[in-house]
Amino acid sequence: MASRLAVFGIKGLRTPKVPAGAVAMSGHGHGSGAPDFSPIIGKREVVGFGINGAPTYGDRSDFPLPAIRWKESTPDILALRKKELGDWKNLSIEEKKALYRASFCQTFAEFQATSPEWKQIVGVSLVVISLGLWVYYGLVAFVYPPLPETFSEESRKAQLRRMLDLQTNPIQGISSKWDYEKDEWKK
Amino acid sequence: MLRTSAVRIFSIARVAANPVACNAERCMSKHTVYDDAFDARYENYFNNKDIDGWQVRQGINDLCGHDLVPEPKIICAALRACRRVNDFALAVRIIEAMKDKCGSRVKEIYPYILQEIQPTLTELGISTPEELGYDKPELALQSVDDMH
Numbered sequence: 001m002a003s004r005l006a007v008f009g010i011k012g013l014r015t016p017k018v019p020a021g022a023v024a025m026s027g028h029g030h031g032s033g034a035p036d037f038s039p040i041i042g043k044r045e046v047v048g049f050g051i052n053g054a055p056t057y058g059d060r061s062d063f064p065l066p067a068i069r070w071k072e073s074t075p076d077i078l079a080l081r082k083k084e085l086g087d088w089k090n091l092s093i094e095e096k097k098a099l100y101r102a103s104f105c106q107t108f109a110e111f112q113a114t115s116p117e118w119k120q121i122v123g124v125s126l127v128v129i130s131l132g133l134w135v136y137y138g139l140v141a142f143v144y145p146p147l148p149e150t151f152s153e154e155s156r157k158a159q160l161r162r163m164l165d166l167q168t169n170p171i172q173g174i175s176s177k178w179d180y181e182k183d184e185w186k187k
Numbered sequence: 188m189l190r191t192s193a194v195r196i197f198s199i200a201r202v203a204a205n206p207v208a209c210n211a212e213r214c215m216s217k218h219t220v221y222d223d224a225f226d227a228r229y230e231n232y233f234n235n236k237d238i239d240g241w242q243v244r245q246g247i248n249d250l251c252g253h254d255l256v257p258e259p260k261i262i263c264a265a266l267r268a269c270r271r272v273n274d275f276a277l278a279v280r281i282i283e284a285m286k287d288k289c290g291s292r293v294k295e296i297y298p299y300i301l302q303e304i305q306p307t308l309t310e311l312g313i314s315t316p317e318e319l320g321y322d323k324p325e326l327a328l329q330s331v332d333d334m335h
Contacts, residue, residue, distance in 0.1 A: 047240050047241065047244065048240065048248075049248070050244075050248075061287045062251060062252065063248050063251065064247065064248065064251055064281075064283070064284035064287070065248055065277070081273075084273055084274075084275050085273050087312060088270070088312035088313060090312075091275065091312070093318070093319060097320075099275045099276045100275070100276040100279050100321075103280070104276060104280055107316065107324070107325065108283040108284070108286070109316075109321055109322055109325075110324040110326060110327075112287075113324045115330075
């Protein structure tokens with residue numbers, strides 16, 4: 001609340017019409033004792049306490065009813081409000097929606113809708129990854145020298161054979177799995 | 188905070204005294220004395236003849252702070268209060284808020300609420316959010332982060 005008032009105070013400083021700090025004090029020239037928030041909220045009607053008593057609007061599910069109406073009270077809306085005094089069955093769907101939108105900015109379905117931004121993030125990430133892969137393939141194809149001879153299948157077979165001949169790791173390792181009498185892998 | 192702790196202790200004590208009550212807590216079909224008092228308190232609050240829009244909003248905001256789905260009779264009382272203060276948008280917003288309170292079990296609880304409050308809706312001429320097309324996003328709003 002204190003920070004809110006501080007913000008209003010700062011906004012008041014910026015607006016030449018309002019003396020600094022006037023917002024936080026009781027209203028000038030109104031005589032009702034209520035603070036004058038019109039420099040901040042215009043003609044929007046203050047209709048409740050809201051979250052913390054500050055005349056702010058916000059669509060949120062834990063405080064579904066903010067302190068002020070969303071739209072200013074234009075003649076159109078005031079005419080609609082007069083009709084609202086009567087039976088609500090006489091209101092058309094369009095008028096009902098207009099009344100709702102005058103009080104509230106977004107419906108629950110709207111402000112709770114998931115942002116589709118994740119699609120862009122996933123897409124751009126995949127593009128960057130694929131670019132990296134293309135760069136790697138390019139390096140392999142045009143920059144790096146060919147792999148050494150020892151990477152050929154023949155060489156690797158010879159290395160394995162030599163490991164077996166040397167009886168490498170005979171207790172639990174590779175040579176323990178080789179049958180030296182039959183000269184083949186143990187079954 | 189103190190009140191919350193007191194309520195918790197009360198609830199623990201009640202559960203200790205009667206383990207079955209644990210499962211029945213805030214179920215729709217079974218009531219405990221505490222829940223009835225809670226329901227009656229809010230129903231009476233909204234049934235106040237001299238209620239103003241400020242109080243309706245405050246009551247609903249309070250109700251949304253509780254970890255529960257309000258009984259249809261409370262919602263009906265709130266909708267009638269909206270009628271008395273001549274605020275149609277408030278009525279629709281309340282139904283939306285109550286749908287939100289159903290949480291992950293909205294498919295089970297929301298149709299029940301609608302069924303229970305339907306007579307009130309018909310009597311007062313209130314459209315459900317579905318009838319107004321508000322069950323799906325209707326308008327897009329540019330994020331403030333994307334402006335300028």
